[in-house]
Amino acid sequence: MLACLLLLPTTALGAEASKPIKLYMNEKQLEVQGVQPRIVNDNTIVPVRIIVEQIGAQVSWDEATSKVTIVKDKINIQLVINNVTALVNGKKETLEVGPKIENGSTMLPLRFIGEVLGIEFKWDGPTSSVHMFKVIESDSKPVSGPVDVVVPDEGTGKPETKPPGTKPSTGTSTGNGTGNGTGTNTPDPSVHVITSIALSETDFSVIAKDGVLSPKVLTLSNPSRLVFDFPNTILDDSLKKLLIKNSGELPSKQPLVSKVRFSNFNDNPATVRIILDLNGPTEYQMITSKLPNQWKATIGERKLTVILDAGHGDNDPGALSITGKHEKEFTLATAKKVEALLAKDKRLHVLMTRSDDTFIPLDDRVSFANDISADLFLSIHGNSAKATVSGTETYYNRPESLDFANVIHKYAVPATGFADRKVRQADFRVITKTSMPAVLLEVGYLSNKNDESAMYKEPFQDKLAASLVAAIKEYLDLK
Numbered sequence: 001m002l003a004c005l006l007l008l009p010t011t012a013l014g015a016e017a018s019k020p021i022k023l024y025m026n027e028k029q030l031e032v033q034g035v036q037p038r039i040v041n042d043n044t045i046v047p048v049r050i051i052v053e054q055i056g057a058q059v060s061w062d063e064a065t066s067k068v069t070i071v072k073d074k075i076n077i078q079l080v081i082n083n084v085t086a087l088v089n090g091k092k093e094t095l096e097v098g099p100k101i102e103n104g105s106t107m108l109p110l111r112f113i114g115e116v117l118g119i120e121f122k123w124d125g126p127t128s129s130v131h132m133f134k135v136i137e138s139d140s141k142p143v144s145g146p147v148d149v150v151v152p153d154e155g156t157g158k159p160e161t162k163p164p165g166t167k168p169s170t171g172t173s174t175g176n177g178t179g180n181g182t183g184t185n186t187p188d189p190s191v192h193v194i195t196s197i198a199l200s201e202t203d204f205s206v207i208a209k210d211g212v213l214s215p216k217v218l219t220l221s222n223p224s225r226l227v228f229d230f231p232n233t234i235l236d237d238s239l240k241k242l243l244i245k246n247s248g249e250l251p252s253k254q255p256l257v258s259k260v261r262f263s264n265f266n267d268n269p270a271t272v273r274i275i276l277d278l279n280g281p282t283e284y285q286m287i288t289s290k291l292p293n294q295w296k297a298t299i300g301e302r303k304l305t306v307i308l309d310a311g312h313g314d315n316d317p318g319a320l321s322i323t324g325k326h327e328k329e330f331t332l333a334t335a336k337k338v339e340a341l342l343a344k345d346k347r348l349h350v351l352m353t354r355s356d357d358t359f360i361p362l363d364d365r366v367s368f369a370n371d372i373s374a375d376l377f378l379s380i381h382g383n384s385a386k387a388t389v390s391g392t393e394t395y396y397n398r399p400e401s402l403d404f405a406n407v408i409h410k411y412a413v414p415a416t417g418f419a420d421r422k423v424r425q426a427d428f429r430v431i432t433k434t435s436m437p438a439v440l441l442e443v444g445y446l447s448n449k450n451d452e453s454a455m456y457k458e459p460f461q462d463k464l465a466a467s468l469v470a471a472i473k474e475y476l477d478l479k
Helices: 002-018 048-055 110-116 327-342 362-371 399-416 449-455 458-475
Strands: 022-025 028-030 038-040 043-047 058-062 067-072 075-080 085-088 091-094 100-102 105-109 120-124 129-133 149-152 159-162 192-199 203-208 216-220 225-231 233-235 248-250 257-267 270-278 282-287 294-301 304-310 348-352 376-383 392-396 420-425 438-445
Touching: 043 048, 048 105, 075 110, 085 216, 091 216, 105 110, 192 248, 192 257, 192 270, 233 257, 304 327, 304 362, 327 348, 327 376, 327 458, 376 458, 392 399, 399 420, 399 438, 399 458, 438 449, 449 458
Parallel strands: 022 129, 120 149, 192 233, 233 270, 304 348, 304 376, 376 438, 392 420
Antiparallel strands: 022 028, 038 043, 043 105, 058 067, 067 075, 075 085, 085 091, 100 105, 120 129, 149 159, 192 203, 203 294, 216 225, 225 270, 248 257, 257 270, 282 294, 392 438
8 A cells, every 4th residue: 555655646746746756665765666656537556566565465366357356364355457346355346447457567546455455654745755654464453544644735834634545636725625726715515514423323324514425335344344435525613623633533322333433534525534443243224314414324233144055966966975975965964054053143144055956057156155245155075086085175265265264174174083184275166256255175085985984974964064163153253
């Protein structure tokens, strides 16, 4: 997100934006080689490598789909070249400008990335340099509030605070945070003043003096937050008095929300940002207000969706066991047991790709999970090889699935009692094309006498199912 800063020199300095910009990360100067950052539709785009190298993220490229995936801790961002729709942890978000390829380099929009992965930075006008400070470390949480840049005002010596992503100013700031290019304080009628922000035990309400409120909403994790950006709005004086370094805070009566934070996040277009810091899985549902100038939503607990995929089915029987049984029988019986146990937890919504002896194409299993933005995907299988091979293997493909794979494997191996054949990476379609953390578990070898004799017994399946439920709940932090 170091690059998020690059938004600011262009926006804050206007004519000076063409000057070479020095970049510093934790006071170490960086070199930008190859394709240089540039402005597209008032958004700065930069080479992807600048981002990943400085924040310790992982990036992958899918040539077939022209998709870039950035992973940092439990945050997963998926972007498609020339497409303004992105996925953040499986949830769809709209970009102002899509990623591009220029001279062989993948260029990403910084405004959007900066909203998801945080970084602290300051712009030093006299030296034309950006100073960035990493705040996302492997043992810490990402920035949970608006990221501001302090741009020195050389005329007064007073700092002017501008958030990332602002467009170049065209005139003197007016009384409502807008400019008309004349240096006067004429209010802009298109900007509405927010007078009230309130969160009760059930409802979230935002009221303006006039106009219609329609926010852009982001759902972020690690830590969990709901972010509401209200375009063409500013805070009224009563709310501005609560700001400290452009961030205000309100108490919460809603048990799922620890606190409410707000700020004048952007000045062109004028934007008020409101953040709900969450205590657990939470969702909002917009409701109709009797007041035309009020935006209102209910806040409630969000059920986490788990997809269970019983491998094979119908005319695709899977592996044939040493005694003539089919893999599809074992996978369905075990998946049903896992489903029954998970369904007892009212915080979970459990779905199966197949619940009977039906053949479901692999791409349909993937689409089923992706279309409903599931939170987890677990595919259950039995393996086959030489008669002497035995053991449990857990497979993942994408980096964001590794933690889930490790937890599943930690519980599955003791439950089976089979040899530990480790967590492995593979390109099985159901764990490659799904957009949420996805794991494929090879429970044991149907070609091995000892493995097979256990796997078709109900007590074994019960024990395995209980272990998988415990793993899923641990990963989802459901206590």
